[in-house]
Amino acid sequence: MSRALGWLAALALGAGLVMGFGVAPREVIQGNVQRIMYLHVPTVLVAYLAFAVVFLASIAYLWRRDLAADRLAHASAEVGVLFTGLTIAAGAIWGKPTWGTWWTWDARLTSVAILFVMYLGYLLLRGMIEDRDRAARYSAVLGIIAALDVPLVHFSVYWWRTLHQPPSLLKPGPATMPQSIVAALVVNIAAFALLYAYFVAKRVTLLRREEEARA
């Protein structure tokens, strides 16, 4: 199952590369730098998906006390942190030539950075607890609090300051981007979602085997 998922993800990533570099046109104003978007946007969307999965799996664990839900939360948080890191790195590489700076305390940069440290703390907490059930319970509580914090962080940081261009894909009204760019973006989003699913499936299996080896 997970092997098929892996091949599918690899195939989709290949298609994403072809779409991003071959099919999508060179952006008129930003030039080739704009193509970083095909990495930047999918990773951030999938990271949000990953943290949503952590939230749901945490609730499921506290409710049913099923360690499978905890393993899912653990794996999803790890991949989410990885993807958030990729988002920040890709954004910085794009920001240097476009905005003239690697980093700025703009609203959306800040909220993603906060998300990053919050879930890094989540993984840190997991690593510090030896007892299996306790690790699961505590991380579930933190996973819920962190997810509930996301909208609060979003609004507070948005009011605090904003500079980032508004989202160009997920907004009401007619599309402002050429069809081929939208298509390249959608293919890449699908590819990264598949990659996420593959990583999580692998990690969940690994976590289960680690527990079995220890038992």
Added chain:
Amino acid sequence: MTYARRAWIVLWKDVVTERRSKETLNALLFFSLLLLFVFQFTLGGDRERLVLALPGLLWLGFVLSGLVGLGRTFLAERENDCWDGLLLAPGDKSAIYLGKVVGNLALMLVVEAVLLTLFALFFNVDIGRAVPALSLVLLLGTVGFAAVGTLFAAMTAHVRARELLFPVLLLPVEVPVLLASVKATEAALAGEPLSAVAHWLKLLAAADVVYLVAGLLTFDALLEG
């Protein structure tokens, strides 16, 4: 025993222990006085600059003393092996959480009031007219801190490197509360009406409700030890 009564007993127990030992409050007040010195030494004697940075410095002081104070919430239970006593308490365990939150809230508000007075005194700022508005902001902001702080204190009580992990977990989560509190404090100190920062106050209130409800619902899972 009613829910409120059980929460009250937890609160009262902590108040009595604190009144007799005066451990936390005395040390915390001393700590906040030292913070004042540190701010003065690190930012230099330029009064203008200090006054400009006052809202941020105030909350920096509250956060730092809050981290020290809140982290100790369950210290007595852990050190004296009374955790099982909490576990054996009858009824809904979230009453314990509520009692601890109110205790922490009271502790932090006392420290904040003293710190605010010290700031006004040492940096020669007239805060008299801002006090009613400031009180509301302080209360809303501190509830947010105490609600999550108490929860995370219970969480880190049983974890290695708890002194380190507690701030590392708490600070990122408190970012919205911190931003909103500093902005609202800024407005209050500048003498602006609170209606100018109504959106920040609403955010604070929303955060307080979210954190408290989440704390009440999940505390049981932490208390199991």
